[in-house]
Amino acid sequence: MGPLGRRPHKRTPGTRRCRQLFGTAAGNVEYVTESYSLSEAWESDARTVDTLRSELAREDLARHLALFYQSPQNQLEVAATFVKHGLRTGNRCLYFVDTNARSTVERAFRTADIDVERRVENGDLLIENGQDAYRQANFDPDELITLLADACHESVADEYDGLWVAGELSWCFHTDLTYDHVVGFEADFDAACPDLPVTALCQYDLNQFNDESVAKALWTHEQIIYRYRLCENPYYVPPNEYRSDGGGLLNARLMLEQMYDLAHARSQVTQREQRLSVVNRILRHDIRNDLNVVRGILSLVADRADLDDVLAVRLDTAIDHVNDIFEVADKARYVERTISRSTVERTSLAPFVARAVERVETTFPEADIAVSGVNDVEVVADTNLDVALTELIEYAIRNQDADPRVSLTVSDRPPERVVIDVGYDGQPVSRGDRRVLDDGVETPLQHCRGLELWLAKWVVENAHGRLDFPQGEESSIRVELYRCLA
Numbered sequence: 001m002g003p004l005g006r007r008p009h010k011r012t013p014g015t016r017r018c019r020q021l022f023g024t025a026a027g028n029v030e031y032v033t034e035s036y037s038l039s040e041a042w043e044s045d046a047r048t049v050d051t052l053r054s055e056l057a058r059e060d061l062a063r064h065l066a067l068f069y070q071s072p073q074n075q076l077e078v079a080a081t082f083v084k085h086g087l088r089t090g091n092r093c094l095y096f097v098d099t100n101a102r103s104t105v106e107r108a109f110r111t112a113d114i115d116v117e118r119r120v121e122n123g124d125l126l127i128e129n130g131q132d133a134y135r136q137a138n139f140d141p142d143e144l145i146t147l148l149a150d151a152c153h154e155s156v157a158d159e160y161d162g163l164w165v166a167g168e169l170s171w172c173f174h175t176d177l178t179y180d181h182v183v184g185f186e187a188d189f190d191a192a193c194p195d196l197p198v199t200a201l202c203q204y205d206l207n208q209f210n211d212e213s214v215a216k217a218l219w220t221h222e223q224i225i226y227r228y229r230l231c232e233n234p235y236y237v238p239p240n241e242y243r244s245d246g247g248g249l250l251n252a253r254l255m256l257e258q259m260y261d262l263a264h265a266r267s268q269v270t271q272r273e274q275r276l277s278v279v280n281r282i283l284r285h286d287i288r289n290d291l292n293v294v295r296g297i298l299s300l301v302a303d304r305a306d307l308d309d310v311l312a313v314r315l316d317t318a319i320d321h322v323n324d325i326f327e328v329a330d331k332a333r334y335v336e337r338t339i340s341r342s343t344v345e346r347t348s349l350a351p352f353v354a355r356a357v358e359r360v361e362t363t364f365p366e367a368d369i370a371v372s373g374v375n376d377v378e379v380v381a382d383t384n385l386d387v388a389l390t391e392l393i394e395y396a397i398r399n400q401d402a403d404p405r406v407s408l409t410v411s412d413r414p415p416e417r418v419v420i421d422v423g424y425d426g427q428p429v430s431r432g433d434r435r436v437l438d439d440g441v442e443t444p445l446q447h448c449r450g451l452e453l454w455l456a457k458w459v460v461e462n463a464h465g466r467l468d469f470p471q472g473e474e475s476s477i478r479v480e481l482y483r484c485l486a
Contacts, residue, residue: 048228049081050346050380054464054482055230056085057416063193064186065230066221067203068214075203076105078225079166080112082201086164087114087124088415091199092155096130096167099205123158130167141185145192152196162197169204183213186220191239201225288329295322328451335455343383344463346484349418350376353408356389360397364404367397373410378484379418381463385481388459391452392422392477399475400426413480420479421470428475429453437467 065082069075079095086093097105105127106116119125134144148165155163169182186202193200204217218224218235225231301307302315353375360369382388389408397404407423437457456479457467466480 049077050482050484051344051464052078052225052228052230053081053085054380056082057089057464057482058230061199061230062221062223063196063199064190064221065199065201065223065225066217066233067201067225068206068217069203069226070206072100074228075168075205076100076108077112078228079105079201079203080108080114082166083109083125083164084112084114086199087119090161091164092124092126092158092160092162093119093164093166094126094128094151096128096133096165098130098168099170100168102127124160130170141188144185145189148189148198149192149196152198156197162199164199164201166201167203169202170208183216183220186217187239190220190222288326291322291325295319295326298322331451335451339384339455339458344380345383346378346380347383348376349379349381349410349420349481352381352386352389353410353420355386356393357408359386359390360393360406363394364397366404368403368405369393369408370406371408371410375410377410377412377418379463380482380484381465382459384459385463388456388479389420389422391456392479395452396422396424396426396475396477399428400424412483416483418481418483420481422477422479423474424476426475428471429469429477434469 067075067078069078083093083095095105109116109125114125116125120127133147136147148163152163189200202217202221204214206214209217215235218233219237220239222233222236223230224233298315298319302312302319307315353371357369357371360367393406393408396406405425407421409421409423411419411421413419433453437453453467456477460467460479460481464482466478468478468480470476470478
């Protein structure tokens with residue numbers, strides 16, 4: 001095993017065979033131009049790249065993706081993020097260059113902290129010429145898919161989990177092929193993807209492809225990357241439908257219908273937001289004011305000296321319930337303010353843990369809170385992570401009878417996760433609450449007690465993390481975040 005944890009640094013037989021599949025060796029390829037300089041381009045926000053990296057780790061990531069971009073920096077940063085994630089997750093990566101020179105692509109990869117020389121020497125990374133690959137297949141979709149399938153199987157035989165492919169689609173401008181020929185290959189490849197250990201990223205320059213070509217590209221990719229975000233594609237047409245007799249007219253109508261559905265959905269969302277704003281105002285202002293009057297009157301009555309014991313107990317109960325409603329209203333207003341200020345960034349974990357513990361110790365000075373583990377790592381997190389941790393620690397304290405103790409343990413989960421376990425010796429999160437939180441929906445019969453766990457869930461998941469409830473001898477609430485490895 002090499003230092004990367006998979007295999008020694010030597011070129012495997014499969015690497016040579018992959019190179020044979022695609023013709024020209026990378027070192028002898030002729031390129032179009034050296035048109036891009038990382039130092040000259042505008043710098044993107046690092047948070048957008050981190051967010052994209054976490055989105056690529058989704059369990060429902062499509063096998064056939066498309067990137068639509070307008071700037072060379074956008075293209076190369078996304079491509080480097082895609083390749084980097086593919087390498088980290090144990091895949092061989094194959095990159096087809098065309099517009100960009102090999103040196104430009106390698107420089108972008110190094111900027112993303114990919115050890116290009118080592119990865120190439122080890123056989124993990126191949127950088128080939130797109131025109132040569134398609135020429136090798138005689139520009140025949142079936143033949144090219146066969147070559148890619150062979151490369152996938154060779155990668156698995158060399159003990160990789162699969163093959164990640166990224167290609168610059170500008171090669172098609174150097175041939176006599178129509179774009180329908182190219183998009184036909186896209187549809188055929190899309191149909192073959194579910195049966196192959198492959199994840200592919202096709203890259204489209206919006207400055208080169210016209211609207212009709214982009215529309216056709218949308219038909220054949222279930223998910224797209226646009227402005228550093230992974231998006232579900234409402235215009236995607238499954239391969240069997242794309243190849244149906246309806247042809248272009250069927251697809252055009254489908255796109256129009258989907259646009260109508262999207263517009264209708266947006267209208268419904270706007271109406272619901274307007275209704276919720278009215279309901280929230282009533283809850284926060286009108287009902288709160290009326291309850292304040294009720295609480296004042298109940299308190300005046302409770303202070304009378306001529307009350308019998310039974311009536312005094314009933315009044316105390318009524319006042320307690322009114323106070324509970326006030327607490328819920330305050331918590332709802334707090335949750336709304338917190339969520340509205342949510343942003344995601346790469347940051348050190350330690351300050352968030354420290355702020356959360358300090359807040360809880362101020363509110364619950366009798367609680368014993370122990371922190372352990374590596375908590376100075378960098379993570380991708382919502383800026384309200386300390387709020388979420390505070391809510392979870394306080395939840396653990398409130399679910400203990402006396403001498404509350406909470407353990408906050410931070411640990412690594414290779415290759416890209418950081419785990420925060422909030423452990424306590426008390427009542428665990430109920431099965432019903434866990435089910436509601438997992439489903440993300442409450443009903444009159446199934447609902448979660450309070451808003452604390454909801455707030456923590458929303459904050460954690462905003463950074464594509466996960467809130468979980470491990471079952472064991474000790475009650476525990478687990479937060480999983482993405483670790484910044486570069």
